[in-house]
Amino acid sequence: MAAAATAAVSSAKASGPSAPRNRNDTFNQKDKPAQVRLSNITAAKAVADAIRTSLGPRGMDKMIETGKKEVVISNDGATILKHMSVLHPAARMLVDLSAAQDVEAGDGTTSVVVLAGSLLVAAEKLLKKGVHPTQIAEGFQYAAIEAVKILEEISIPINLDDREFLLKSATTSLSSKVVSQYSSVLAPIVVDSVLRIVNPATDHNVDLNDIRIVKKIGGTIDDTELVPGLVLNQTAITSAGGPSRIEKAKIGLIQFQLSPPKPDMDNQVVVNDYRQMDRILKEERNYLLNLVKKVKKAGCNVLLIQKSILRDAVNSLSLHFLSKLKIMAIKEVERDEIEFLCKATGCKPIADIDSFTEDKLGYADLVEEVESNGSRIVQISGIKNAGKTASIIMRGANQYVLDEADRSIHDALCVIRCLVKKRALVVGGGAPEIEISQRLSELAKTQTGFQSICFQAFAEAVEVIPTTLAENSGLSPISIVTELRNRHANGEKSSGINVRKGTISDMLRENVVQPLLVSTSAIELSTETVRMLLKIDDILASR
Numbered sequence: 001m002a003a004a005a006t007a008a009v010s011s012a013k014a015s016g017p018s019a020p021r022n023r024n025d026t027f028n029q030k031d032k033p034a035q036v037r038l039s040n041i042t043a044a045k046a047v048a049d050a051i052r053t054s055l056g057p058r059g060m061d062k063m064i065e066t067g068k069k070e071v072v073i074s075n076d077g078a079t080i081l082k083h084m085s086v087l088h089p090a091a092r093m094l095v096d097l098s099a100a101q102d103v104e105a106g107d108g109t110t111s112v113v114v115l116a117g118s119l120l121v122a123a124e125k126l127l128k129k130g131v132h133p134t135q136i137a138e139g140f141q142y143a144a145i146e147a148v149k150i151l152e153e154i155s156i157p158i159n160l161d162d163r164e165f166l167l168k169s170a171t172t173s174l175s176s177k178v179v180s181q182y183s184s185v186l187a188p189i190v191v192d193s194v195l196r197i198v199n200p201a202t203d204h205n206v207d208l209n210d211i212r213i214v215k216k217i218g219g220t221i222d223d224t225e226l227v228p229g230l231v232l233n234q235t236a237i238t239s240a241g242g243p244s245r246i247e248k249a250k251i252g253l254i255q256f257q258l259s260p261p262k263p264d265m266d267n268q269v270v271v272n273d274y275r276q277m278d279r280i281l282k283e284e285r286n287y288l289l290n291l292v293k294k295v296k297k298a299g300c301n302v303l304l305i306q307k308s309i310l311r312d313a314v315n316s317l318s319l320h321f322l323s324k325l326k327i328m329a330i331k332e333v334e335r336d337e338i339e340f341l342c343k344a345t346g347c348k349p350i351a352d353i354d355s356f357t358e359d360k361l362g363y364a365d366l367v368e369e370v371e372s373n374g375s376r377i378v379q380i381s382g383i384k385n386a387g388k389t390a391s392i393i394m395r396g397a398n399q400y401v402l403d404e405a406d407r408s409i410h411d412a413l414c415v416i417r418c419l420v421k422k423r424a425l426v427v428g429g430g431a432p433e434i435e436i437s438q439r440l441s442e443l444a445k446t447q448t449g450f451q452s453i454c455f456q457a458f459a460e461a462v463e464v465i466p467t468t469l470a471e472n473s474g475l476s477p478i479s480i481v482t483e484l485r486n487r488h489a490n491g492e493k494s495s496g497i498n499v500r501k502g503t504i505s506d507m508l509r510e511n512v513v514q515p516l517l518v519s520t521s522a523i524e525l526s527t528e529t530v531r532m533l534l535k536i537d538d539i540l541a542s543r
């Protein structure tokens, strides 16, 4: 930072008015902030334009080839931008903006960038008119505050018992995805899994880590289901004849390995005596037998083993003992799964064999490996003392579909999470944006000076959402948006674009609703980014 500052000072000295190399330098230097601003705006706009066509149910999908030659097909703004290699620092701010919306609301990641792009165009026009960037930044900030107030005013409060509205919001979010034709299957799964883990009376947030999606190739998205109990990604080890079905299961989760310990460094032990060799083998056998016996003694009959990069989880000898003592073994449990598994099964992780006691086990009526749609999965059902978790098995024909379905379900889960956080809805289809636009225009008339101009510009900029929705559905944006303005002026607050029929209808009747939080956060975050971009007047490289 200090280096950058000195660089700026020295460059100012070199070409400042005190030491002009030629007369034009002074003017160039004055121009520079404006140039930097314009170039930032152009770069950021390019990013917004790139994903504009993805907005809405009739939006297009993007195929992305990653550096590793993997292919990603997606409609989700945050995903597309995350994979795009963006170099310009200002353009990268829009990528971060989309990521921020993803964290804050989870949905609306395309809208937020499109909105920012449009606000930048508006700002550019104002700059050309001679409004100072600081004034624009300030004006937009006030306009955004008013816009959020308007959104809150037109929002519809809901209750979490109101399953219908939750389903409708999830369906709206899914309707603009690649997997939209399956929304009638996925929406109830999404709503039920969130309702399973929240307590509507007390909770004001949802930890989506408590919902687990297990992806399996085979079947179609229709076969996706919310399972009672828990499913594991891993399968049981049956190579040594171990059981794959245990009734009245006592589940233990261990973080140590059932294989001979290895030294930290590479050592060699030379044994040249058969008796010594026998002793080593016997030692190993005793060591493993001892471990497995202690496991059995605690009453455990289903053993989950955390993955270790240093040692094998089991070897053939320990597997043999486990199978003799009828203990089901499941290895390759990832480190980040531990918390979820403990919550789901009511067990506690066990770090070493001496602390392997019965009170750390979880209980379930049945642990069973079943075959469905060509893949094997371990299902745990009838869990006692289970924490609030939900497991979804997702099916799809190939990895691309599965991955995109996963991202879409994530968005829909976030939509329901938004409704838990803030229990209000707005209608979709561009209706709230038109409403904001009209009321802000009204407000602009009551303001004076630059504030009034900024309000008006902001009002026009938010119309980008209905305009883009219309464009992407192959409708004429001008006639549709004009008609929408008319209807809203006549008090039809929920009139929006019916993208399926290509007309304007009441979005509430069409069941197109989305969480208030998605819309407010899109306005707030995009305005913040635009303000930040406007206030930059130089780009300096740091070492």
Ligand code: ADP
Pocket (backbone or CB within 6 Å): 054, 055, 056, 057, 059, 075, 076, 077, 107, 108, 109, 110, 111, 112, 172, 173, 175, 176, 427, 428, 429, 430, 465, 469, 497, 498, 499, 500, 512, 514
């Ligand atoms: P984002 O990544 O921003 O969520 P989407 O592609 O999901 O982008 O598009 C969201 C926009 O599409 C919202 O403005 C929403 O109101 C609108 N939309 C979603 N479903 C419909 C629908 N069935 N009819 C009209 N507009 C819709």
Ligand code: MG
Pocket (backbone or CB within 6 Å): 107, 108, 109, 173, 176, 411
């Ligand atoms: Mg969406």
